[in-house]
Amino acid sequence: MNKNFIQEEILRSSGVNPKKCMKCGKCSATCPAYDEMEYHPHQFVSMVESGDIEPLLSSESLYKCLSCFACIDRCPRGVQPAKLVEAVRLAVIRQQDKNHLTANDIPKLLDDETPQQLIVSAFRKYTK
Amino acid sequence: MQVKEYKPLIVAFCCNWCSYAGADLAGNNRLSYPADVKIIRVPCSCRVNPMFILRAFQRGADGVIICGCHPGDCHYTSGNYYTRRRMAALFSMLDFLGIEKERTRVEWVSAAEGAKFAATMNEFAETVASLGENKRLEDLRCKR
């Protein structure tokens, strides 16, 4: 997968427009996992915008984000950094080729243990 | 038999405050455009009634262009916004009836854009010329 393609995929699946960002840093200011992260929420936005995605794909930061969505709530421009983080995670999964789930796969995953919530969120994520 | 050379006839409705002045500026700077373009002065592009456009086509015009102030710059604050909606709807309808869409156009030309005026007219005249005569909207009784 080339760089541009990944960038487009991330933008598409997240639905985020990083150009709306005015670089105020409120996302990072509000982030509870800030100190754990190598790349901070505002950096995600600017790196995705500039297409500098490779470092993000291999960064631990991806999994430090708690998806608390404080950044989405606080961002004055509606950029939604957490959705970008999620999209980058998805891009990683895609690269590992475990990327898709179709409706036909669902029945065999169903058992008494698995919470339905899980199936729903997996479905939401892996069908994008 | 003498073949009459085809020259397109273009009617340009120009807003008094911007494009008409833009046309004057084109003249001042001696920027030429085809003589086929004939300008009718209106106080605002929103004065242009679809009836005028159809009438021009009916009487044998090959193209009609409406020039107004850039959106936001209307002398009357909102006239060109109405023009934009009306003409979008009208042009879409003409297209729906199978009229070549290239024959109608709206351009925003300010009083300072003499060069843009000339360039627009040159380009529009060329486009219309390449379409040939207007046969779909003309009234046969009005033909020269």
Added chain:
Amino acid sequence: MQRVGVFVCWCGSNIAGTVDVAAVAEALKNEPGVVFSTDYQYMCSQAGQDIIKNAIAEHNLTGIVVCSCSPRMHEATFRKTAAAAGLNPYMVEIANIREQCSWVHKDMLTGTEKAIILGKAAVAKVNLNTPLTPGESPVTKRALVIGGGIAGIQTALDIADAGFPVDIVEKQPTIGGKMAQLDKTFPTLDCAACILTPKMVDVAQNEKIRIFSYSEVEEVGGFVGNFDVKIKKKARFVKEDICTGCGACVEKCPMKKNPNEFNLGMDNRPAIYIPFAQAVPKVATIDPNACNMLKNGKCGLCARICAAGAIDYTQKDEIIEEKYGAIVVATGFNPISMEKFDEFAYNQSKDVITSLEFERLTNAAGPSAGKLIRPSDGKHPHTIVFVQCVGSRCDACAEKGKEYCSKICCMYTAKHAMLTRDKYPDTEVYVFYIDVRTPGKNFDEFYRRAVEEFGVKYIKGMVGKVTPEGDKLKVQASDLLSNKQLHIDADLVVLAAAIEPDKSARPLATMLTASMDTNDFFTEAHPKLRPVESPTAGVFLSGACQGPKDIPETVSQAGAAASKVIGLLAKDKLTGNPCIASSNELMCNGCSSCERVCPYGAITYVDKEFRMPDRTTKIRRVASVNPAVCQGCGACTVACPSGAMDLKGFANSQIIAEVDAICK
């Protein structure tokens, strides 16, 4: 049938170089209505104009066509010529055969051919011209200024200075507006009161100015030069002309615990109050929601104590009707509500305040007598965090903030930070910014001084959240340049709240039929060339009601609005453009389409009785155009499906005649 004369100008060789002028004159002779046709070297010269005048007399012409340069150049000239010869000036049409013909075409044949067609179009049009007379309306030589802040004060003073009477309507009990609440003003740091209060006194003492304080505009009718305005003077339960402003009642009033609006609720005032010491008019006002006498009929202390006998518990709202020639809107701004910005804990801690509250805290006449303290415990704050752009430049949160930049916050925050460091060098002052915007004379220098001389710590980044913990405010913020998250224990957090137009502006705009943008700022007639006029004739804009502004800008716009008003009031009569819309009542459906597109609110409806063919009568609603307000854009003529609405001078039939002539 018209008797049309055609005059083809050579313009030296400008036209004659590429157009065979004689051939044009000859060709147009055969057009319908043309009884005379000639050409001349310079039609605009005295000799040329004489040719026109003589021909009008000699051939009894009812209309003339001049084939010459652009009408933008000499239409006015030839109209005057026609008028001098006794012809209605609007019976003149110009065929533009210079700018739009001879100058853009190279060869004689093409040029001549086109000139003839343009001439024919002009002849076809003039055949349908009708004599037009510009409408005249008298001008009421009195101006109304709505809003008594610095914008309204300056506008009123300037208009009064030119000798015209002015009324100021202010909804608060005193004029002065926001500026009266400020401490110092940037970038020169004069004290706001020192420069404002003399102006307030000037207003009070000016014989030409009447102040309707504690009043609101109730209804606006009429049009430019002739507005009819109803003003509601709210009952203040104190006779304004008798009250001396001694303040004895204020001192004795037992109902002391009411939030003081002037200090933004940071301290209390009695039920009867004077907003501040320099108030104009300096008259007490009773708050009917707080006064025990007005609520329960028990007390009456102030009436007993008032030596002048000014208290009147029976006072009622009063409606004043007045005529005005011009109206200036100066309704100003307010900081937006911080209620919805939970992350800054504005509702949770008294020590999170807005910048305007900070102004009051540092103002010598404020709740703390100018001593910078924490509102919660009155202690001196050691660490102060200023947050910029709170609610400004907010795209995502329309229900919380505003999309635009509020313009003044960068500068007043720099001022606050600088003054704090100056007066209390022991404090640590942080300013969190996204961008520092300082366009303005000596503005950037001012901001640099805050950083370089006064040691204010400017940090590029935003505050993410403020958490009250004990007596501290935990501020979590990002420092983008050093890529760190900061945690600051602050004593005071000051929010630079976005500003928005006053809530009274929207209903006022409806009353005035003045247009507004989506943010409720008044729209100007032209963003560059007519910035202080509203598109509605006779309505002018002053100050922040048109967009965020600082004081110097407000004052200069106030002066500009005043000069526009003076220019209008100096006229005895307004002559309008006669090329305006008019409705044929017989065909009008009364459907309101025209009214909806009219940018000027020039169209109203009247019920008219019509005789029907069967001899019955029918009452129908029909459109009526106010000639003093219509500007002649023609938007209504296309909105009208029946063609009842037409534009004089650019009538449907005239334009169609032009189209036909061109396409023939």
Added chain:
Amino acid sequence: MQKITKDQLVEKTVALLSDGTVSAVLGWSRGEFDYDITPAVFKTAEDLKENFVWNDFCGANFSKYLVAQTGKVEGKILVFLKPCDTYSFNQLLTEHRFDREKVYAVGIPCEGMADIAKVKEIVGDGIVSIEADGENLKVSTLYEDAPALVNAKDVMAERCVNCKSKKHVAYDELMGDDGEVIESNRFDEVARLEAMTPDERFAFWQNELSRCIRCNACRDACPACTCEKCVFDNPASSVENKAPANSFEEKMFHIIRAFHVAGRCTDCGECSRVCPQNIPLHLLNRKFIKDINEFYGEYQAGAEVGSRAPLVDYTTEDLEPGEVFDRGDKDA
């Protein structure tokens, strides 16, 4: 088959007439044939009992008649409104065309009206009577002894097949149950034409519009065309009425007519119903409606009184007239 019966309507009307609530009734009256129903003003119970009709051919939209009739009647006039008629009713109120106080509007449900052209396609000419018979119409002709049975669904008018709403948006009293706004496929035919090449579209319309005889029935029946004087009847307008001597005149008429009602047309379909040449005139109006919905957001004329028609409105972000076509190309 209509759910509400003629007797119910007559009973209701006679009651309102006799208690003085209304002094006249705008209703459907027997015409020359069973399928040829005429709008009429009834003033007496006798007249109503004798001549009032309610069947599958009562398509006429009465809203427009209120413009003239409210001025002629002392007291209130009762009008029957099918769901689609209520939109026209509101639109005319928006345009201040009649006095709401003078009208007593009775909403009645509608199961869809029949199109006589479709009936004739099945049974042929010479129809002498048509009666409702359950789900069917019993059609007797001159040429057949036994009446033909035609399923009402098969002969439903196009506008009813693509009914946009069974909900009444205006009434003083509702008879029967109210329905819902329907997601119809009414724009499919417009979309089909849009997908054609310009030449095909031109040929289509040339074929349709060349049949126009300029009888003005479309205009006269249209509830949006209530002008005191139509531009096409006004010698001063420079575009007054002309016989259709060639291909363009009627195109001009229909384009301008559609433009004049654009944003105001409620898509009631009366134009096509009354066209003696069966020209699908409603497609022109639907094209404007479809465009307006796509360009400026969904708008249903008449859905509420006082709404601002899209063509007398604007936003600063509207699309440019040139983009109208680019948009089409993108879709393709």
